[in-house]
Amino acid sequence: MSKVYLSDLVLRDGHQSLIATRLRTEHMLPICARLDNIGFWSLEAWGGATFDACVRFLKEDPWERLAKLRKALPNTPIQMLLRGQNLLGYRHYADDVVRAFVKKSADNGVDVFRIFDAMNDLRNMQVSVAAVLQAGKHAQGAISYTTSPVHDIPHFVTLAKSLADFGCQSIAIKDMAGLLTPAVATELVSAIRQATGLPVHTHSHATSGLASMTLLKAVEAGASMIDTCISAFSEGASHPTTESMVAALAGTPYDTGIKLADLEEIAAYFREIRKLYWQYESSFTGVDPRVLISQVPGGMISNLSNQLKEQRALDRMDEVLAEIPRVRADLGYPPLVTPTSQIVGTQAVLNVLSGGRYKTITNEVKLYFQGRYGQTPAPVNSEIRSMAIGTQDVIHCRPADLIADEMDKLRNEIEGIAQCEEDVLTYAMFPDLARTFLQERNADTLTPEVLLPISAKDAGNQTPRFAADEFRITLHGESYHIRLTGTGRVSQSERPYYVTVDGVSEEVFVEALNEVEVNDAGSGDSSRRTTAAKSTTGSRPRPSHAGHVTTAMPGNIVDVLVSTGQQVKAGDPVLVIEAMKMENEIQATIAGTIINLFVIKGDTVTPDQALLEIQPE
Secondary structure: OOOOEEEEOHHHHHHHHHOOOOOOHHHOHHHHHHHHOOOOOEEEEEEOOHHHHHHHHHOOOHHHHHHHHHHHOOOOOEEEEEOHHHOOOOOOOOHHHHHHHHHHHHHHOOOEEEEOOOOOOHHHOHHHHHHHHHOOOEEEEEEEOOOEOOEOHHHHHHHHHHHHHHOOOEEEEEEOOOOOOHHHHHHHHHHHHHHHOOOEEEEEOOOOOOHHHHHHHHHHOOOOEEEEEOHHHOOOOOOOEHHHHHHHHOOOOOOOOOOHHHHHHHHHHHHHHHHOOHHHOOOOOOOOOOHHHHOOOHHHHHHHHHHHHHOOOHHHHHHHHHHHHHHHHHOOOOOOOOOHHHHHHHHHHHHHHOOOOOOOOEHHHHHHHOOOOOOOOOOOOHHHHHHHHOOOOOOOOOHHHHOOOOHHHHHHHOOOOOOOHHHHHHHHHOHHHHHHHHHHHHOOOOOOOOOOOHHHHHHHHHOOOEOOOEEEEEEOOEEEEEEEEEEOOOOOOEEEEEEEEOOEEEEEEEEOOOOOEOOOHHHOOHHHHHHHHHHHOOOOOOOOOOOEEOOOOOEEEEEEOOOOOOEEOOOOEEEEEEEOOEEEEEEOOOOEEEEEEOOOOOOEEOOOOOOEEEEEO
16 A cells, blocks of 8 residues: 545635635735645645635635636646536536636646536536546546435445546545545445546545544545645534644555644644634534534535524524435435535525425526436425426436537627636626626726624624614615624724625724614524614515515525516516525515516515515406
């Protein structure tokens, strides 16, 4: 047995798992020279949720991040996580988009492509594997590991053999939720090695507390590479600690050859950097054996926590974790990894928060039931499928076979805004989001989320929240959307507020003349939500009768499907809202005529607002 090689995940999965994917490029680059000298097999630095986070929150060009990291890491292969036919978005793309995306990723610096499909539907991986091989890069076929009545060792070995037949140069066991036990790892790694003869790369999140033992047993069973993370961003929902695994393997036949002293400066750097992201820390990213039941992956839990906090429903996390396995069973036991983790997780949140299971069903769940994400591992709940799509046909072919080439269409849609092919591909991933991002970039007006100073955290621990944290004001005939993102305290009456005004971050200094205390927004207390709701309605009325249509969750209007004067039937789709990165249709509550529209595309809305009004027949 030769030495074991490490891939470190601090530049991607580590911060995705612990601080909601918010680590900025400016905080990666200063330590890259040290990382580059360690001798890692690879550094995972791109893909997964980082592309989305760059555009959505950090206002960074993800392609520029990749190019900068490539330049800063000349000696170490850069690895990315690619979702097969989903690439880095939340839908399937045409084959020409997949090929173009892989080529540009390779051109800009990716050396190792870890390719997976959330359904383990190999048809959804074949084109991307071929494109990686065409680009002369390393194609690593990944098996999304999970447990269910239909997942066992022979099933996973069959998948691995097919990936080897595709031409993959290594096989990754992607244990995204930390479900793999030491005993099963021994059996699975041995079986894959024997069946394929390929190097096996083992990836396991530490959420359940099993991952370090699992990696050791995987190594003893023949795994050539393992994923770890520098201690500042390791353990819990992240991964086993790099330093600890180096120490555990030192002096054995599996010695990594890495020196602990060389890792300490890197760990010390990231410990200080992590302090800057205190506002994204979550109490749900530690060791939590409940994951063995909920199967929520490490990369999802910090984002789920942050999203529930935005819904003022963090106190209902336990209900959501209990609902996720029920939704997963209804959907035929898909492995929970992006995008299926987001599809199942968001539907579970809706089931908990909207007053009834499947009272609101996301568009992505409807597409899932239509077969648009691929073959389900087990039969779905036919009753729930009927609720979602009625008698619509279910496809059985490879979903991308139904998608015509898209690149020319995408180029035309973003002409005059996109400056290069990479811009077109960014637009392909997230059309509305990317259009705004590229326009702001071209105008040099990109503004990232505010990183609140440590003083705001310290003051917030001692000071209750006051007044609403999101509202609309009208001044001299102009309306502004204001959202409070943090607050500090200087004296009894003086306080700095960190806010966004129409999406632009600002800091204002307020001298309070009088105050009325309310409960903290993070507590989920109903009286606090009511107070905030009264302040956020702006010019929209509160729902007061059956013809008022509202939303089950706060979110953004992405499409208005009706116009004033239009006739609708009860159940007709009237609006599309994005909440927690998923879209769902809002339906007419009664039959009648649209007499008032209170929203336009792009508006931020809450459940306490009427979005439109229907006059009954």
